[in-house]
Amino acid sequence: MVTVQKLSSVQRPEMFRHLKTLTPEDRRLRFGTYMLDGALQQYVSRIDFTRDKVFGIFGDDRSLVGMAHVALDRNRQYAELGLSVAPAQRGKGYGLALLNRGQLSAVTRGYTTLFMHCLAENKIMTHLAQKAGLKLVIEQGEVDALLELEATSPAAVAREAIEDQLALADVMIRQQFTWLYRRPLGAA
Template sequence: MQNNPFRRLLARLRQRHVPVKELGERDRRRMLRHFLALNDNDRLLRFGIRLKDEQIEAYVRKIDFTRDIVFGVLNRRFQLMGVGHLAFLDKHGEREKATTKDRVAEFGVSVSGSARGKGVGTALFERAAIHCRNSDIDTLYMQCLSSNRTMMHIAKKAGMEIKREYGEADAYLHLPPPSPGSVLQEAFHEQFALIDYAVKANARAAIKWLTPKK
């Protein structure tokens, strides 16, 4: 198993890229567990207020996967270490009336405490940005507290235009039109994430099969 060349290649890719997978309806419960595990300070940084458990449950329940895009980073136990949520708006902030040509995308991200400093937040942001670019969305928007050092670092690194007011920061990234290279880049990252997911699923199934039943 250790000498498998495919596993060695996957291990090298993991060192360079954090696998970011698009999430769907089947992941809703994983998302809920991820958000509920955030402490009060992490909830404040993610949502701008300290949401109670029932408010988080309502937020996760209302996510529409046919309209919004959600990305996640999973560990070996299929627990979400990070979640990035793209909500699409028109130029006036309306969600329902947005069309492809006049939309902006609002991005929110959370990372589990155990996964900090591993590039998870940056990987989620980059995945969201390339998806927006390939969807002909010209502006990626983030709103967060100015005290959120991680998001401020990501925003500055990406070259976002940042406006601060009353302890909050609005960050804007103007995206170029899609190109063959950007389309290929997104396809590669999604395929890599799917392969990583399949390897983890197979490993998990093998462990369950080899573990004696009590």
């Protein structure tokens, strides 16, 4: 099972570190344009945590290996999702887990549409979007992937609460593991 954590503004440095692991081509696929490190840093510093939701997956070394940004547009009831997974960690289901978690968060907040914008050449992303049930609209080299979201329900809210609890348990277990196996102070 893949555990997805909800990220907060204090984790901006981890987000920047993760995004820097993306190759120039990955950055173009993620943001639609080539992004230098400075642009990535600006992007991270501008994420509005009072409005949007950000989710992440941590690796065994506790570095952030995947991230989803759910940008929420209250006026249009649109939730726009952007995803990235570190190159060395792909193909393990992290992308789909982040997409599903982003979708659940939009459902429980009453959003009606999930939206993803990607380049038509991004075969992995179009495959993932279709697998998650999003409808693809392809136009001039670009793809808009859309999903009409189910209405929020007590079951969806309960599912999100359970996922958050599992994520919290995962953090605590990893923390305890670190404490148990840390080298005693003064040990050679």
